[in-house]
Amino acid sequence: METLNPFQPVGLAPKPLLGLDSEPIAALCKQIADAAAQTDDDKTFPEEAFSRLAEAGLLAVTLPGRQLDSRSPKTSQLLQLLKRIGAANLSVGRVYEGHINALNLIHLYATQEQKTRWYADVSQYKRLFSVWNTQAADGIKIHALANGRYRLEGAKTFCSGSGWIQRPLITGQLLGDPSGQGWQMCIIPTERVDAIAQDTSFWQPLGMRASVSYKLDFTGLEISREDLLGQPDDYYRQPYFSGGASRFAAVQLGGAEALFNATRALLASMNRTDDPIQRTRLAEMAWLIESGNQWLKAAGENTDAWLADENETEKIVAYTNMTRTAIEEICLRVMPLAERSVGARGLMRPLPFERIHRDLTFYLRQPAPDATVLDIGRYVLDNPQNAHELWR
Ligand SMILES: Cc1cc2nc3c(=O)[nH]c(=O)nc-3n(C[C@H](O)[C@H](O)[C@H](O)COP(=O)(O)OP(=O)(O)OC[C@H]3O[C@@H](n4cnc5c(N)ncnc54)[C@H](O)[C@@H]3O)c2cc1C
Incomplete structure (x- = not known):
């Protein structure tokens, strides 16, 4: 089978980076987060959020010449962007991730004529894709x-x-x-x-x-x-099929970050930040979330480095499987810490906890979680090199 090289020389100069920590991105995410409760409904699509993402150029951000051009090794930055959008609204993050996934499959498998047509759908007509x-x-x-x-x-x-x-x-x-x-x-x-x-x-x-x-x-x-x-x-070609799981894990970690942020804000509003037990819980949430960030960073950097070598396909899949499993576990541990910190009154509308909790609990259910763990076990047993060399 022909080997794909996803990173080809980039001819076009990329547009200046709209930094993920920039004020416009923060403002955009805040607008999406503020509107999230209004679309917490089985039949209401967050149309305004997607208009804003389109206006900000984020529907087209992975297209050739754009900030996170799929042809260049920018996976870590893409995962951070997905996390930020997931933190604002997990449903928006889910749909945005599907759009990015479809564009990546086009990047990998479409003919030049199809790329021209489908990329124009995004850049000119702001059409939404999904998988x-x-x-x-x-x-x-x-x-x-x-x-x-x-x-x-x-x-x-x-x-x-x-x-x-x-x-x-x-x-x-x-x-x-x-x-x-x-x-x-x-x-x-x-x-x-x-x-x-x-x-x-x-x-x-x-x-x-x-x-x-x-x-x-x-x-x-x-x-x-x-x-x-x-x-x-x-x-189903690997490592692209399983390798994409780090994208939904990034969106999920955004949900955990949203709970963490909201927990600190609520405790501050109730003057409960001096309590040692609350501090202990917040400490645990902080290091759990930061370990999730480290998983995303390593998954992005390792994937980009290993994609250049066709022999590393299994390693990318195993590392992505570990990333999604670890982040699922992190989210499952962050949720009860937030619940205990904010108590029953914190788990009532209009506060955001109950919605984020429902969204994250449901969104954590992704395909084949058991098979994913088994595959990690198989990989580390089939590759008996010393632990410190396994993921080099
Ligand atoms: C909010 C949301 C949006 C989604 N959007 C999309 C989308 O846009 N496009 C899309 O394609 N999909 C989408 N999905 C589906 C998603 O990708 C998964 O396929 C789905 O969530 C998995 O469903 P499940 O947990 O019921 O799976 P199941 O496969 O039924 O898994 C449930 C449990 O059973 C175990 N299990 C699996 N197979 C077996 C077996 N043979 N024997 C015994 N146990 C088994 C699993 O390990 C797991 O523990 C979405 C899911 C959610 C929650």
């Missing part, structure tokens, strides 16, 4: 017809952003195509196909309501060959 892979027994089949046309059959579950996404990347079983069979990606040009049926009753979640992750039925929709992305089974 919808999860499905139930009635999942997607992509039937090849004559003349380069394809008919879709079946549904996807957990379609974050649902009808608000103009360019969903969906996956399905390609059938009857002489050029190949397998798990095929395609990007639906929503304004050029029939309406996609939405099952809103699917979405009655504990949290993450504003991600409006409905079940969508694509049966009967017809698309063209130009809408197919990459070759069958490219979607």
